[in-house]
Amino acid sequence: MASLMGGSEKIPQIVSDLKGIIFKDPDSGPFDMEAGGDQWQKGWQAADEYLSGNVRLKLEKARLAAEKHPEFAVNAEYLEKVQPKDLTAPEISARIGSPWIDTKYYKQFMFSLFQTPGYLQDKKMNIIYSDVSGEWSIRGKSEDSRTNTRVWNTYGTKRINAYAILEASLNQRSVQIFDTHYDEEGKEIRVLNEKETAIAQQKQEAIKEAFQDYTWGLVESKQKFIGQIMTSKSPARSIEDVDATALSYAEVKMLATGDPRIKQKMDLDIQVTKLKMLKANHSAQQYEMQDKVRGYYPNKIKETKLLIDCLKADLPLLEAHPVKEDAFSMEVMGTVYTDRKEAGQAIVAACRLMDEPDKDMELGTYRGFSMKLCFDGSAFKVTMKQHLTHTADLSSDIVGNISRINNALEKIPQSLTNHEQNLKRLHTELESAKEEAGRPFPQEEELAEKSALLAELNTVLDNEEKGRGAEKENQEREPVPEGSGSKETPAGKTSILKTLKEYERPVPVSSGMERSPKQEVI
Numbered sequence: 427m428a429s430l431m432g433g434s435e436k437i438p439q440i441v442s443d444l445k446g447i448i449f450k451d452p453d454s455g456p457f458d459m460e461a462g463g464d465q466w467q468k469g470w471q472a473a474d475e476y477l478s479g480n481v482r483l484k485l486e487k488a489r490l491a492a493e494k495h496p497e498f499a500v501n502a503e504y505l506e507k508v509q510p511k512d513l514t515a516p517e518i519s520a521r522i523g524s525p526w527i528d529t530k531y532y533k534q535f536m537f538s539l540f541q542t543p544g545y546l547q548d549k550k551m552n553i554i555y556s557d558v559s560g561e562w563s564i565r566g567k568s569e570d571s572r573t574n575t576r577v578w579n580t581y582g583t584k585r586i587n588a589y590a591i592l593e594a595s596l597n598q599r600s601v602q603i604f605d606t607h608y609d610e611e612g613k614e615i616r617v618l619n620e621k622e623t624a625i626a627q628q629k630q631e632a633i634k635e636a637f638q639d640y641t642w643g644l645v646e647s648k649q650k651f652i653g654q655i656m657t658s659k660s661p662a663r664s665i666e667d668v669d670a671t672a673l674s675y676a677e678v679k680m681l682a683t684g685d686p687r688i689k690q691k692m693d694l695d696i697q698v699t700k701l702k703m704l705k706a707n708h709s710a711q712q713y714e715m716q717d718k719v720r721g722y723y724p725n726k727i728k729e730t731k732l733l734i735d736c737l738k739a740d741l742p743l744l745e746a747h748p749v750k751e752d753a754f755s756m757e758v759m760g761t762v763y764t765d766r767k768e769a770g771q772a773i774v775a776a777c778r779l780m781d782e783p784d785k786d787m788e789l790g791t792y793r794g795f796s797m798k799l800c801f802d803g804s805a806f807k808v809t810m811k812q813h814l815t816h817t818a819d820l821s822s823d824i825v826g827n828i829s830r831i832n833n834a835l836e837k838i839p840q841s842l843t844n845h846e847q848n849l850k851r852l853h854t855e856l857e858s859a860k861e862e863a864g865r866p867f868p869q870e871e872e873l874a875e876k877s878a879l880l881a882e883l884n885t886v887l888d889n890e891e892k893g894r895g896a897e898k899e900n901q902e903r904e905p906v907p908e909g910s911g912s913k914e915t916p917a918g919k920t921s922i923l924k925t926l927k928e929y930e931r932p933v934p935v936s937s938g939m940e941r942s943p944k945q946e947v948i
Contacts, residue, residue: 449476452491477508522637523596535640540576540588562596564589575858581629585622591630601626625707694880701873708867715863723856730849736814737842747793757790770824777806
């Protein structure tokens, strides 16, 4: 352009005339033509390229560059005009599994929703994200007890627990349950279990809804996510335009008959069937919870209380006979040993003297506990009992056997603590099971309303069908006048092709699963 206008001295005029049409990228350096530099000719971009993309970052760079080089002020001026409107909190949707959400929030959500025992949190159970594969994984999915109703009932099933369902949700996978069968040749065949899959997918939707409530229910967390977006620390916002170009079977049948109620009836058939299946699954879970409330939990609580009482009774005896490095004492086969090695040799000798392996043999005493020697068919064991039996496995290590016997007794305090924590957990799970057992079917009103509407539609359509059949029979008996020139189809119906061309797809009835009109962060 400069050559057409008379030479390179016209370049500043060209840049001025094309203000707002072309822009120089600040990263390419200043417009240093008058200073004799060579950066002035680099980094030029057309407006449609420069004023798109990450315009927030470009504006920040333009403002910084304009402080030293005023010619970049025009960049900032035009970039300000194309800045996207800041989203408010209700307009932001955080999809479960989005990698820009810190892992700690997913862990907090998981531990809170599933009531994960404290001793499992971050130790045996954790959520890990791989930057290489982009996959989420939950470590220790099977560590939680099967008595945790939230994991195996409320948000999980007998076939797949809530942790595995959450992992699938984080990875944007739909849960599927397969049964394994074998053909006549013994070849393994995996068959989709539709009923169990439907139940598991219902739990998956419940977890996703709970995540939305958890994430946006806290104003503090919400503002953190908004801050990440507004400071360009997250992937850019995007909105998907979906163009529905295909008609469903119900819509085609509705067009063919000219009656929109046909589509309404078919939609209601599907919805009522699904609701009835969900209610049946809900009832089955209610019965299971009622059984646990009546039998399982009371028995486990009683058993745990008995163990705690026995451990509390054993603990004073253990504390009354502490271990001392310079005062070891163990009675084996009537002889008291003060040397660990000699005591270990005596135990090994007692094992050789055991004539009847299927009967326990009195061995001696240690720290106030009576010891017995037994053989389980593969290895020798020493059991120590006061109120509760404590077991130590023996090996060929003479001194090591003494340590194993002592360690079995030293576990009593920790075992007592664990059982006390387990008792608290059982009481908590019992209350949760009671609450779950009394929870009504949440969609009962919707089921009753849609069932009544479906029954009414069926009655009306059946009556009209009978009326049309009688009318058609009468028309067949009446002769049709020749040369009438009628272009209409029988019963006054217009051409289906014409109806299809003129058909405007109605706004679908919300089923609670459609994408909301707000923008989604992905």
